[in-house]
Amino acid sequence: METDQRLxxxxxxxxxxxxxxxxxxxxxxxxxxxxxxxxxxGFINAIMLGCADKVQETMGKAIEEGHVTLLDVETPAEAATKAVEVVNRGEAQLLMKGLVSTDVVLRAVLNKETGLLDPGNVLTHISIGDIPTYNKLLCFGDVAVMPNPNVLQRTAQLRYILDMCRSLGIEEPRVSLVHCSEHVDAKHFPCTIDYVELVKRSREGEFGACIVDGPLDVKTSCCLEAAVTKGIDSPLQGQADALIFPEIESGNAFYKTVTLFAGATIACVVLGARVPLVVSSRGDDEMTKYYSIAAACCAAKKGA
Amino acid sequence: METDQRLxxxxxxxxxxxxxxxxxxxxxxxxxxxxxxxxxxGFINAIMLGCADKVQETMGKAIEEGHVTLLDVETPAEAATKAVEVVNRGEAQLLMKGLVSTDVVLRAVLNKETGLLDPGNVLTHISIGDIPTYNKLLCFGDVAVMPNPNVLQRTAQLRYILDMCRSLGIEEPRVSLVHCSEHVDAKHFPCTIDYVELVKRSREGEFGACIVDGPLDVKTSCCLEAAVTKGIDSPLQGQADALIFPEIESGNAFYKTVTLFAGATIACVVLGARVPLVVSSRGDDEMTKYYSIAAACCAAKKGA
Structure with a gap:
């Protein structure tokens, strides 16, 4: 299957x-x-905040047809604040950043009075990777937003990544909780204790239909033969739909490695706010941003 | 270039x-x-500790020719202890583990009275990856031994990885200190402060001829275009010979990802003891172990 076809x-x-x-x-x-x-x-309309000249030049026709509207703002920071307002007024169901730094956008989103984060929620970055050498799409995170999650944040992350998988049509998502080995080691690797708890709760049905297992490394999560060689009998059967990394360093290393060395195409969203956020990085090309908009549409709540 | 040709x-x-x-x-x-x-x-002789029947069956001719000798031991643990003795008597310049757990071997190596670790030294795991989509061999670590290094351990790691690069014939190795971003952030990511110190000391000449830079992510370390797009002007010029990861989770994720998804072949050694150790994992195949023996030979001190 061609890379782009899967996204x-x-x-x-x-x-x-x-x-x-x-x-x-x-x-x-x-x-x-x-x-x-x-x-x-045909899958979005857009409210463009700022840069009216460039928008008119690029998409005059879409403006005429009413699919794109312009809102005048003076600065990138004002654009971020106003975009959050537009969402809070119910006029948009997604928020995307252009040439404004992620920090500025997240500050507007996280603002306790005017922002988009309901109390108790956390933001997490989810990537959907089309890796040519894997037999299906692979969701993973967090590569960019949550540095070092505690068990509450991991629980939220698991819920969001399950939502993402389900919005892709996977009825019983297989999620691997990634660690450098399959051993639980409370002293050196506290994440493994969180993993034991999450696996237990998933088996008790707390997260709906899903298969959650870990600690497992990347290879035994995604390759049955590797798991068998190591004598690991995991219900994931080397067919993970999603990987949750222990912290941002390993998530980021995975993201950069599959894109640079394995030819992967990636779509990214940030979930946890009232609406999905498209927070692409400076280096992302047009198609990555395009697929990220599509991923955000998929992730948007049905009622939106 | 074919994968195997480079190793x-x-x-x-x-x-x-x-x-x-x-x-x-x-x-x-x-x-x-x-x-x-x-x-x-023709590049090694071997002293085989234990499993005499299997050794005789596999390499009878080499035994006759005097390239392989047998030493009788009863258990895997005894084999590990005796192998360390053999090295300490100067009869072998490399140590390799067979079907004995890494913990058992490392315990024998780390034994303060009878082991192989000189005071003040640390063990670190170094991989040499032949990644078909990269234009040269890439050394990296630590994926298996050092969980969360402090600045002294990182310094040792830098020295060992420079040694490894030089033993491969690289006169001025380019080493990237990997992090999820290029920003120094003492509060959330103490490793970035260690990196600033190591870069400074490398520029002062402490580590000999080399180019050390960081923090940098995997992509900007190994792809000039990615660095330029992000506005990063690194002396590595996207041509890292070696990557030092901030901790074991990211190193291990990189290792598993390049082997599973990018078709990489890997040779591994553990450096820091009196002799290089070949401590392959259960899942490694014959060629990986073969190249690891060759890597350990390269890393062995010239005087050995």
Whole structure:
């Protein structure tokens, strides 16, 4: 199967209903290109905050047809604040950042009075990877937002990644809790104790239909033969749909390695706020941002 | 370039002098096969501790020719202890484990009275990866031994990985100190402060001819284009010869990911003891162990 064909599945699913995205400061080509492509493919409308000249130049036709509207703002920071307002007024069901730093956007999202985070919720970054050498899409996180989660944050992360898998049509997602070995070691690796707890709660049914296992390394999570060689009998059967990494260093190393060395294409969303966020990084190209918009549409709650 | 051809370079270098390896409990096929191949290729002699029947069956000819000798032991643990003795008597310049758990071998190596670790030294695991999508061999660590190094341990790790690169013929090794971003953040990521110190000391010449930079992520370490896109001007120029990971989780994730998803072949050694150790994992095949023996020969001190 071609790499891009598998992420096209996100687009197919996104097409079922047309949502509106608020885009903060769309000054860069890849953001403008990604939004234009998503509008033309019929799965979003867009409210563009700032950079009116560039937007008019790129998508005059979509403006005429009413799929793209402009909101005047002076600065990237104002764009972020206003985008959050637009979402809170119910006019958009997704938020995307353009050429504004992630810190500025997250500050607007996290603002306790005017932001988008309900009390008790946490933000987590979820990637959906199309790795040519794996037999299906692979969700993983956190590579960018949550540095070193505690058990409450891990629980939230598990719920969000299960939501993401289900929104991709996976009825009983297989989630691996990643660690460098399969041994539980409370002294050196406290994450493994969190994992034992999460596996137990998943078996008790707390998270719905799913198979959660760990600690397991990346290889035994995604390759049955590797697990068998090591004598590991995991219910994941080397067929993980999602990997939860112990902390940001390993998640980030995985992300950078599959994109650089294994030819992976990635879509990313940040979940946990009232709406999914598209917070792509500076280096992402147009197609990555396009598929990320589609992933955010998939993740948006059905009632949105 | 074919994958295997690049690790063959280790064999070419190992051939310059024939060293002797002490092999603890060679009960498994891949250890026996790897040692036999290395003996036949003329770069090692072997002292096999235990499993006499299997050794005789596999390499009768090499025994006749005097390249392989047998030492009788009763258990895997005794094999580990005796292998350390053999090394300490100067009869072997390398130590390899067969079907004995890594813990048992390391306990024998770390024994303060009878072991192989000089005071003040630390053990670190170094991998040499032949990743088909990278333009040269890439050393990296630590994926298995050092969980969460302090600055002294990181310094030792840097020295060992520089030694390894130099033993591969790289005159001015380029080493990246890996982190999930290029920002120094003492509060959330203390490793970045260690990195600043190591970069400074490398520029002052403490580690000889080398280029050390960081914090940098995996992608900007190994891809100039990715660095330029992010506006990072690193002297590594996207051409790292070695990656030092902040802790074991990210190192292990990298190792498992390049082998599973990017078709990498890996040779591994543990450095820091009086002699290099070949401490392969259960899942490693014959060729991995064979190349690891060659890597250990390269790493063995010239005077050995």
């Amino acid at each position: 096209e599945m996100l687009v197919e699913r996104a097409r079922s209903r047309r949502l509106t995205v608020a885009v903060a400061w769309p000054a860069d080509k890849s953001t403008l290109g990604a939004v234009k492509r998503a509008v033309e493919n | 063959e370079m280790l064999v070419e270098r190992a051939r310059s002098r024939r060293l002797t390896v002490a092999v603890a409990w060679p009960a498994d096929k891949s250890t026996l096969g790897a040692v036999k191949r290395a003996v036949e290729n």
